[in-house]
Amino acid sequence: MHAPSARQSALARYGVGWRIYDGVEDHFIIGHSGGMDGVNTLLKLVPAAGIAVAILTNTNGNRDLEEQVVADILSVLLPTYAEKHAREIEQQEQEQTDKSEADFKPDAHLLxxxxxxxxxxxxxxxxxxxxxxxxxxxxxxxxxxxxxxxxxxxxxxxxxxxxxxxxxxxxxxxxxxxxxxxxxxxxxxxxxxxxxxxxxxxxxxxxxxxxxxxxxxxxxxx
CATH class of the missing domain: 2.40.128 (Lipocalin)
Known part of the structure; x- marks a missing residue:
């Protein structure tokens, strides 16, 4: 179930029911999220370190809050995580910059x-x-x-x-x-x-x- 079967982004892949985070050196991280109107949940596991982080929120907005709480906790518990997470944030910001710069320009045949x-x-x-x-x-x-x-x-x-x-x-x-x-x-x-x-x-x-x-x-x- 933890074997990657598809890549979701530059930083994450997907197994069978579990999202697999390409991440911290010597630490294999898996997780899954869920939610419904008014509720969001996020679970991340670091099996090698015996760590499980479960986040429950009474909101159904975007998942920035849950991801940030998990990142803060893992940064304290795993010395190598903070550095890796900082690199991930930098990469994500660069991707957003590249995306914003790629404004839509219609093909000549579309005009x-x-x-x-x-x-x-x-x-x-x-x-x-x-x-x-x-x-x-x-x-x-x-x-x-x-x-x-x-x-x-x-x-x-x-x-x-x-x-x-x-x-x-x-x-x-x-x-x-x-x-x-x-x-x-x-x-x-x-x-x-x-x-x-x-x-x-x-x-x-x-x-x-x-x-x-x-x-x-x-x-x-x-």
Missing amino acids: GQWNGHVHTYEGDIPLTLWFKESGDVHAPLGTQLKTLVNKARFKEQFFEGIMMGNIHTSDASRYLHHLCLDLKQRDEMLTGAIIVIPIRERTPGKRLGMALSYWVELRKDH
């Missing part, structure tokens, strides 16, 4: 307007994507206000991004949601899915909906 529809079982909804030279992507959906596509990414003819909007089908309307675009450029067309992702609500015990996908076809406007 301009792409018009078409989102096809749902309750009818078609007009959708336009307008790729601007600045890197902004505007997206009016139906009669809704024009919005920006955030986290835009175009690689190997695939375009991804997140936008605000409402599909308004009976199932999608049960939950507050945002929309994820997953489209492939095929000559003069962008086709793929727009995915309804429920927005996590802070109400304890409130059940979250499932992601729903709808087919999208857009054609470039000349």
Whole structure:
């Protein structure tokens, strides 16, 4: 269960049910996290040192707090951990810097307007994507206000991004949601899915909906 089967990042791999941290010299660290609305948990084990750190929090935000508490504890218990952790933080900060510098710049073939529809079982909804030279992507959906596509990414003819909007089908309307675009450029067309992702609500015990996908076809406007 502790044998790595996939790499998740530069600093961590995954076994069967356990996350494996490439880390401290002479110390094999494994862990797993969990959570639900209002609760987050994190468990990290250092078998060779006989150390187990369990963190329970009454929050469902990001995991920075839990990771920092674990890091503080292990830095005290393991002399070699503090130095390794400092290097990890430096590497993560560099990765974030590299990522922030890689602003989205649309491919020349993407520039301009792409018009078409989102096809749902309750009818078609007009959708336009307008790729601007600045890197902004505007997206009016139906009669809704024009919005920006955030986290835009175009690689190997695939375009991804997140936008605000409402599909308004009976199932999608049960939950507050945002929309994820997953489209492939095929000559003069962008086709793929727009995915309804429920927005996590802070109400304890409130059940979250499932992601729903709808087919999208857009054609470039000349």
